[in-house]
Amino acid sequence: MLPLYACDTNRRNAEEGGDTPADTTATRQQQGSALEAFGIQLWTVKEHMAKDPRETLRQLASYGYTQIESFEGQQGMFWGMSNREFKSYMDELNMALVASHCNVKEGLEAKAAQAAEIGMAYLIDPYEGAQKSLDDYRRMADRFNQYGEICRKNGLRFAYHNHEYTFVEQEGQIPQNILLENTDPALVDFELDMYWIGVGGMDAAQHLQEHKGRYKLGHVKDRLRDAAPDEKNASTELGTGSVNYSSLLAQAKASGMEYFFVEQERFDAGTSLQSSEKNAAFMKSLRI
Numbered sequence: 001m002l003p004l005y006a007c008d009t010n011r012r013n014a015e016e017g018g019d020t021p022a023d024t025t026a027t028r029q030q031q032g033s034a035l036e037a038f039g040i041q042l043w044t045v046k047e048h049m050a051k052d053p054r055e056t057l058r059q060l061a062s063y064g065y066t067q068i069e070s071f072e073g074q075q076g077m078f079w080g081m082s083n084r085e086f087k088s089y090m091d092e093l094n095m096a097l098v099a100s101h102c103n104v105k106e107g108l109e110a111k112a113a114q115a116a117e118i119g120m121a122y123l124i125d126p127y128e129g130a131q132k133s134l135d136d137y138r139r140m141a142d143r144f145n146q147y148g149e150i151c152r153k154n155g156l157r158f159a160y161h162n163h164e165y166t167f168v169e170q171e172g173q174i175p176q177n178i179l180l181e182n183t184d185p186a187l188v189d190f191e192l193d194m195y196w197i198g199v200g201g202m203d204a205a206q207h208l209q210e211h212k213g214r215y216k217l218g219h220v221k222d223r224l225r226d227a228a229p230d231e232k233n234a235s236t237e238l239g240t241g242s243v244n245y246s247s248l249l250a251q252a253k254a255s256g257m258e259y260f261f262v263e264q265e266r267f268d269a270g271t272s273l274q275s276s277e278k279n280a281a282f283m284k285s286l287r288i
Contacts, residue, residue, distance in 0.1 A: 032250065032287035039067025039098060040279075041219060041263040045272045046073065053079035054089060059273055061093040063280035069217075069261045070100035071126065077102055077111070087118035098259055099217065101126035101161065104147050112154035121259075122157050122217065123147075124191055130165035137166075137175045141182035148187025159189040159217060164232070167200025174202070180211055190214050192257070194248060195221035199232060205248055208255040217259040218252055220245060220283070224266075235266045237275050238282040250288040 040060055042049055048056040050073070057068070068090065070077045077100040078086040090097050099122035102111055108123070115123055125147065131137050144160055151158040166176040180190070192215040197204045208215060222241030227234035238245065249260065262279045264272070 032246070034287060035249070035260060035283060037066050038220075038260045038262065038280075038283045039069055039096075040065045040276060041069045041071070041101075041261045043071050043101075044262065044264050044276055046071075048271075048273055049073075049079060050075070053081075056273070057089065057093060057095070060276060060280075061095050063277045064284055065262075065276075065280055066094065067096050067098045067259065067261070069098060069124075069259075072100060072102040072111075077115075083114045083118045098122065099124055099159075104158070108147060108150050109154070112151050112156060116155040120156055122159050122189070122191075123151055124159045124161050124217070126161045127163060128160075130168075131175065134171050134173060134175065134178055137178040138182050141179050141188075144179070144183050144188045148184065152187055157189055157216075158187065159191045161191040161219070162193050162196055164196045164200035167197050167202040176207075180214055185214065189216040191217035191219065192252070193219040193221065193263075194243065194245075194252075195219065195223055195235060195263075198223060198243070205251040208251050208257070211255070213256045215252070215255065215257050217261065218249075218257050219263045220249070220260050221263045221265075233266050235264050237264065237269070238262065238279045246286060246288055249286065253288060 045056055045060070048059075053075070060068075070079070073079075081089070086097060097118065097120055099120060100115065101124045104123065104125045112123060125144070128140055131140060144158065148158040160179065162176060166179065167174060192204065192208065194204045196219075197207060220238065221235050222238045222243050222245070224231075224234040224236045225242045227242075235241075252260075260283070262276070262283060264275055264279065267275050269275070
């Protein structure tokens with residue numbers, strides 16, 4: 001099964017001298033409706049956040065981001081502020097801290113209480129690493145159910161963010177499906193990284209359709225058109241790569257996705273803030 005970016009008609013049309021990506025994007029954007037809200041994963045601007053979190057957040061708000069997904073770095077999920085201080089600053093910027101990636105293996109009870117206190121919706125496990133067997137993935141699912149119960153009793157949700165390895169066939173099965181089948185939907189949601197599923201060789205739109213209601217959050221990240229299939233560090237600015245997000249986000253929304261977070265990890269044409277501004281403009285212009 002080819003990933004969505006591998007069968008992007010925009011790329012084929014451009015190579016054959018037909019509509020350019022800009023032409024076809026403009027045509028698509030005349031149809032459908034705009035996203036009601038979108039956010040950004042702060043990993044995208046981690047260097048700026050480390051130097052001046054308040055100014056970086058102010059800049060992101062000025063670009064049009066209204067939602068934030070944080071991560072637990074050296075300064076914690078709240079970037080050196082208390083949870084209430086961070087929430088207060090978000091309110092000043094008319095932004096919402098929806099979720100955070102964090103180390104769920106240590107102090108999850110306390111982290112869940114802090115997150116719930118300021119109205120966050122999710123704590124997310126960002127990475128587990130490839131497992132040696134499907135039984136290891138089943139044990140991972142059991143842990144996710146336990147994390148989900150801790151979050152539930154504190155008043156928020158738990159989710160898992162994928163990389164490519166859970167979409168690479170192992171022992172004749174797709175590990176991500178093992179996780180989906182062995183977790184309780186009442187306790188565990190999933191965040192689909194729409195870049196990494198493609199690197200793993202799966203079609204994101206089809207997977208979303210097959211698992212409606214399980215993916216409540218998503219990472220919106222484009223892929224360089226000329227990237228080799230096995231190239232992992234190939235993200236680029238939205239609208240310049242090979243992922244047809246007008247189509248993919250329409251399917252994501254129809255399948256129950258509620259939160260859309262821009263993410264970019266490679267910057268070939270400027271700073272991460274400059275790319276984030278362009279990505280916000282793309283998200284605002286998108287029609288699905």
